[in-house]
Amino acid sequence: MTGFLLPVMTLWQREVVRFMRQRSRLGSALSTPLVFWLLLGGGFSASFRPPGASAGTGYLEYLYPGMIILVILFTAIFATISVIEDRKAGFLQGVLVAPVSRASIVLGQALGGTTLALFQGVIFLLLAPLAGVPLTLSSVLAGIVVMVLVSFALTSVGLTIAWRMESIQGFHAIMNLILMPIWFLSGAFFPAAGLPGWLAWLMRLNPLTYGMAALRGSLYLGNPAAVGALPRMLPSLFVTVAFAAGSFIVAANSAQRKMG
């Protein structure tokens, strides 16, 4: 078993140590969502009232959990880019010729990415009072569990892309056509209620919708009425666990296909 776990631990640790040495990465992963949140949230607050939500929920508050997911998504995108570069001319070359299974490599990378995403998500969580979201201990703990699951799932999606791409050319197209729409259509930006049928269906099919719902549900654990119409908590958690497990299996498979 150490043959599997030792590489996982060491690759995980590497991601975390690298991150700690590059302070600027923390800033860039947090500043974009923060600016989006303040400008979009502030901008739409006058005209937007989430349907079904209680009258007190402004758009700044509605958008806030979505921004936590965006922070996680950005971290996953960054992990994707670094894996592609690392494989061509970097540390990963040496990892690939080492006698370790591809699944352990991908697990180490996924856990590393999850840790970074979680760390940044928790920092964003500290802004909750600013958003008007009343946090309790249980809502923070539940929120962290959901963030771990969503981080693992999105990092695995990123790794699937990274292991299948030969270069970072073309990655922007994938980011704009797949990763960002997954976020847009998760309920982060607007709720499903009252949407045209095809859009509502896309949201229903999007696995991230359930991660988003679970996060909202967690943050408002003490006040479920405030979140409005959403998929229920338990099924959402279930879908999110399946999303995380499924995307990891696909990522490990993609790495396997690269070579033995």
Add this chain to the structure above:
Amino acid sequence: MNPDPAVAVMNLCRQYGDRTALAGVTFSVGRGEIFALLGPNGGGKTTLFKILSTLLPATSGDAQIFGQSLLHNPHAVRARLGVVFQHPSLDPKLTVAENLRHHGHLYGLRGKVLRERAEAMLGRMGLADRSRDLVETLSGGLQRRVELAKGLLHKPDLLLLDEPSTGLDPGARRDFNNYLQHLREQEGVTVILTTHIMEEAERCDRVGILHQGKLVALDTPDALKARVGGDVVAIRTQDLHEFRDKLIKRFGCEPAVVDGSLRVERPRGHEFVREVVEAFPGEVQSVTFGRPTLEDVFIHQTGHRFWDEEANGEQTT
């Protein structure tokens, strides 16, 4: 030839779409041998390196490394390989010691054994006082040494080196080669390296010359040079082709037109030079004459100048 070779490559082929990078290469490398794969860029040596290091699957064919099939059992092969890449494979944001520690973990080394071996390795490479430095703060030459320390940390039986002397000055290159000799003698390590530098290949036990995906020659450097019939004479003149016909008629030799001069391989080249100059007074602009080098072997085997391929490649891309 060798009953129990370290590496036996059997008819390896690799296609990239329509392009054939390796067109059926077969050779074997004995235990403790230092073997060079020489060729211009695009000759197929990097593809062969990638296949042997288990990074790239062959389209067909196989290689046995210490009796294990690359095709069927890459995992067992990996445990015995030490690989040093042409592009840096160190994490520049980590210290020297951290890079080695992660590498050791990947090979199942840990704790005290790992620490001691890393220290010994760094000591031997003259890096003992740099182990806490971030890799990005080291000079290019020192980084190459860390790469080598990393490739050797887990005591591999076969060391694969891709263009190891890239970025090393000639002095460092000689040190490096001496170190390889030392490794072979002390620990019986087998070495396969790729290079496009003739002097580097000359210092290896045997040299395989790769050209257009084929192994066009394979022997010791001396035996390869002996294939070139004696001395090498290069003649420059006004009209190369007319003069070529004259030489064929008069001396019955086969001059090749290479890089704007006529190239003739002759035993007793100094006499040939005198005869040519006397036979065609005033027509010869310059003559160079020398013992064959590996570059002459390359021209002899392929009819191309060594750098032609690369120059053409650069024009088309």
